[in-house]
Amino acid sequence: MVVKNRMVMAPMNTNFSNENGAVTEQMISYFEQRAKNEVGLIVVEAASVVESLINHAVQPLMTHDKFVPGWWELVDRLHGYDAKVSIELAYYGSEAEIGELRSASDISHYSRPVRPLTVDEIHEIENRFVDAAIRAKTAGFDAITLHAAHGYGLAQFLTPLYNKRTDEYGGSLENRMQMLTEIIYKCRQALGKNYPIMVRYSINEYCEGGRDLEEAVAIAKLLEAAGVNAIDLSSGIPASGLFNVRPSGLANEEGFLSTWSKQIKAAVSIPVICAGMLRDPDMMNKHIEDGCMDLVALGRVLLADEAFCLKAVRGENNRIRRCLGCQECFATLNKGMSVRCTVNPKLGRDHMFKDSAGSHTTPMRILVVGTGPSGLSAALSLQNAGHQVVLADKADKLGGTMLAAAIPPGKQSISELINWYANELQIAGVELRLSCEFNEQLVQMVQSDRIVFATGAKYSRIIAGSDRYDVLTATEALLHPERVGNRVVIIGGGASGAEIAEYFCDEAVKVAFDGVDSAKDRKLLYHTRKRKDAKPRQVNIIEMQDRICADMYEESAEVLRIKLHENGVKVYTTTGVQRIEENKVWLKNLQSGEEFSITVDTVILAAGLQPNHISPHFCNDNIVYYLADCQQPGKIRDAIYAGTMMAKRIK
Numbered sequence: 001m002v003v004k005n006r007m008v009m010a011p012m013n014t015n016f017s018n019e020n021g022a023v024t025e026q027m028i029s030y031f032e033q034r035a036k037n038e039v040g041l042i043v044v045e046a047a048s049v050v051e052s053l054i055n056h057a058v059q060p061l062m063t064h065d066k067f068v069p070g071w072w073e074l075v076d077r078l079h080g081y082d083a084k085v086s087i088e089l090a091y092y093g094s095e096a097e098i099g100e101l102r103s104a105s106d107i108s109h110y111s112r113p114v115r116p117l118t119v120d121e122i123h124e125i126e127n128r129f130v131d132a133a134i135r136a137k138t139a140g141f142d143a144i145t146l147h148a149a150h151g152y153g154l155a156q157f158l159t160p161l162y163n164k165r166t167d168e169y170g171g172s173l174e175n176r177m178q179m180l181t182e183i184i185y186k187c188r189q190a191l192g193k194n195y196p197i198m199v200r201y202s203i204n205e206y207c208e209g210g211r212d213l214e215e216a217v218a219i220a221k222l223l224e225a226a227g228v229n230a231i232d233l234s235s236g237i238p239a240s241g242l243f244n245v246r247p248s249g250l251a252n253e254e255g256f257l258s259t260w261s262k263q264i265k266a267a268v269s270i271p272v273i274c275a276g277m278l279r280d281p282d283m284m285n286k287h288i289e290d291g292c293m294d295l296v297a298l299g300r301v302l303l304a305d306e307a308f309c310l311k312a313v314r315g316e317n318n319r320i321r322r323c324l325g326c327q328e329c330f331a332t333l334n335k336g337m338s339v340r341c342t343v344n345p346k347l348g349r350d351h352m353f354k355d356s357a358g359s360h361t362t363p364m365r366i367l368v369v370g371t372g373p374s375g376l377s378a379a380l381s382l383q384n385a386g387h388q389v390v391l392a393d394k395a396d397k398l399g400g401t402m403l404a405a406a407i408p409p410g411k412q413s414i415s416e417l418i419n420w421y422a423n424e425l426q427i428a429g430v431e432l433r434l435s436c437e438f439n440e441q442l443v444q445m446v447q448s449d450r451i452v453f454a455t456g457a458k459y460s461r462i463i464a465g466s467d468r469y470d471v472l473t474a475t476e477a478l479l480h481p482e483r484v485g486n487r488v489v490i491i492g493g494g495a496s497g498a499e500i501a502e503y504f505c506d507e508a509v510k511v512a513f514d515g516v517d518s519a520k521d522r523k524l525l526y527h528t529r530k531r532k533d534a535k536p537r538q539v540n541i542i543e544m545q546d547r548i549c550a551d552m553y554e555e556s557a558e559v560l561r562i563k564l565h566e567n568g569v570k571v572y573t574t575t576g577v578q579r580i581e582e583n584k585v586w587l588k589n590l591q592s593g594e595e596f597s598i599t600v601d602t603v604i605l606a607a608g609l610q611p612n613h614i615s616p617h618f619c620n621d622n623i624v625y626y627l628a629d630c631q632q633p634g635k636i637r638d639a640i641y642a643g644t645m646m647a648k649r650i651k
């Protein structure tokens with residue numbers, strides 16, 4: 001197999017197959033978008049080889065001949081763009097969401113019971129892999145990838161974390177690898193000597209007692225000896241999944257597996273593919289030049305921008321829409337929905353946006369008010385659809401609330417998103433008017449046919465005393481930290497309140513996360529370092545619910561809660577705010593009814609958003625639209641989607 005470049009699309013489950021596990025048009029066109037944009041090799045998401053044991057309710061399957069025509073259609077379409085296509089074949093073992101759990105031993109991070117497989121059952125599963133591999137070859141796949149990563153079935157045999165067997169499939173590394181090597185040999189016999197077989201495994205399991213570098217190298221050598229054609233490296237097990245698909249709150253080192261993969265590459269002569277936060281084409285080239293890997297495996301960057309590889313090939317790095325590391329994709333997938341992306345509203349909805357450009361009947365002059373994510377995306381989509389857009393904001397910078405959202409630690413990629421919109425709007429030719437408040441004069445001047453309000457939300461000040469001058473909104477506090485005193489009370493412990501707390505405690509104690517302590521009932525492991533030059537404040541969070549960060553993806557929330565705890569941020573849950581006085585906030589424990597006060601210099605409002613609705617009374621004959629937070633406060637994903645949809649709504 002010859003791949004036209006060194007960029008590989010990493011396997012990512014999408015929930016785009018149908019409820020029977022068959023390929024859908026939605027799935028094909030999702031892959032087609034990436035294939036037509038210069039991905040060299042696409043590794044199609046994990047397809048189960050055992051129908052009764054699956055990880056997602058709509059898991060793709062390779063378990064019956066009836067699935068082959070669908071797979072063939074997919075592969076054939078991708079071949080049209082000169083992409084090579086592999087498929088990841090998986091057995092989920094004790095970490096399957098659905099089905100009777102059967103694995104090497106009785107270990108799982110789920111509470112459901114696990115039954116160790118008998119030797120006959122092991123052979124049966126091996127045969128299921130071979131059947132699936134033959135179907136993949138019949139369907140036209142250029143290669144297969146055996147999924148021995150992330151703590152799923154084959155990985156459970158491979159690692160002492162899960163494998164406690166005392167027979168020939170447990171104990172020494174060779175024994176733990178026996179099931180995998182038997183599958184490789186059987187597949188080789190069935191597929192012929194030239195058919196590429198690749199194996200994906202976790203180079204680092206980020207779990208105490210899990211794989212170390214020495215064993216990772218030994219596995220690579222044994223795989224090469226077993227006739228594997230390429231090694232595909234990833235990281236983690238389900239208990240340490242956040243060290244594979246890394247949220248922005250973790251210290252996000254670009255290409256964090258490179259130093260390990262370099263050792264693997266030095267030990268084998270077959271190609272080494274490696275994933276892990278590879279975000280920037282220049283850095284990718286450097287990892288390849290430095291001998292860390294032969295090919296780069298790209299995950300979320302390809303969800304965020306289907307044309308990532310084309311832009312990389314053309315050297316148009318400034319046009320790449322960057323992934324925020326916000327984990328919305330993983331969160332939607334794990335809730336059983338089809339995968340969604342905050343910055344890419346078209347992901348999985350290609351059919352809806354096929355006809356956006358030039359689809360209107362009459363080009364119109366459109367005034368968009370507000371340059372938050374909804375206004376930016378509305379302006380861009382409308383201009384690209386052939387309308388003439390004037391984009392106005394009373395602020396002197398683009399970005400709306402995203403300007404503040406980008407300030408807390410780990411959130412800087414939101415600034416990259418603002419810069420991306422600034423560049424794209426300029427290329428598209430949108431007329432920009434900053435420091436320009438919406439008023440009658442503006443309406444007269446622009447002479448538009450339609451007005452789109454994207455004016456965001458504002459914090460309601462219904463708590464007694466919340467209209468005091470020293471009570472700041474979340475946005476004001478982040479944009480003007482000089483106005484924030486030493487003793488701070490943050491009202492609202494959702495994502496934005498908790499992130500503000502992290503910002504104002506100034507990471508006086510830096511927390512670095514190392515992994516987890518076990519594959520079962522796991523705890524996050526971390527170490528801390530005091531930062532001498534920090535200027536921390538005393539920070540308190542007041543939250544009515546029984547926990548903070550309830551609106552975040554749980555793994556990201558866990559990381560943030562630990563950071564706040566280590567920095568001494570005081571959290572009052574199940575607590576309401578009674579009133580705000582000078583230097584004092586009165587609180588009430590909602591369970592006991594006890595009232596008490598905290599002495600404070602600055603109060604920050606991080607809850608109670610209300611739409612900033614602008615009355616259309618001087619909009620002449622314009623039809624007006626209200627988007628995103630100025631209609632219903634939400635998140636950046638909702639705002640970008642609402643804005644992008646304007647090109648479909650205004651015809």
Ligand SMILES: Cc1cc2nc3c(=O)[nH]c(=O)nc-3n(C[C@H](O)[C@H](O)[C@H](O)COP(=O)(O)OP(=O)(O)OC[C@H]3O[C@@H](n4cnc5c(N)ncnc54)[C@H](O)[C@@H]3O)c2cc1C
Nearest residue numbers: 370372373374394400401405438455456628629634635636
């Ligand atoms: C502190 C904070 C952190 C957040 N972090 C995240 C996050 O990490 N992830 C996430 O998904 N969501 C986050 N959110 C929510 C997210 O920022 C909002 O949902 C999103 O910005 C809403 O977009 P929008 O376009 O509707 O409005 P906004 O982004 O609020 O933009 C509104 C714009 O309208 C302009 N405007 C208002 N009135 C007028 C007027 N009369 N004339 C001219 N211009 C006007 C404003 O100046 C502003 O630029 C955060 C919110 C806050 C407050």
Ligand SMILES: Cc1cc2nc3c(=O)[nH]c(=O)nc-3n(C[C@H](O)[C@H](O)[C@H](O)COP(=O)(O)O)c2cc1C
Nearest residue numbers: 010011012013046234244245275276277298299300
């Ligand atoms: C939504 C989603 C689904 C994923 N599904 C799979 C999968 O089916 N098989 C697999 O081996 N890895 C899966 N992964 C892991 C990715 O292949 C990749 O290793 C990981 O996201 C790290 O790369 P990145 O930092 O470029 O995103 C998934 C990741 C995401 C974000």
Ligand code: SF4
Nearest residue numbers: 323324326327329341
């Ligand atoms: S949802 Fe967030 S983390 Fe996932 S690809 Fe999109 S921007 Fe990246």
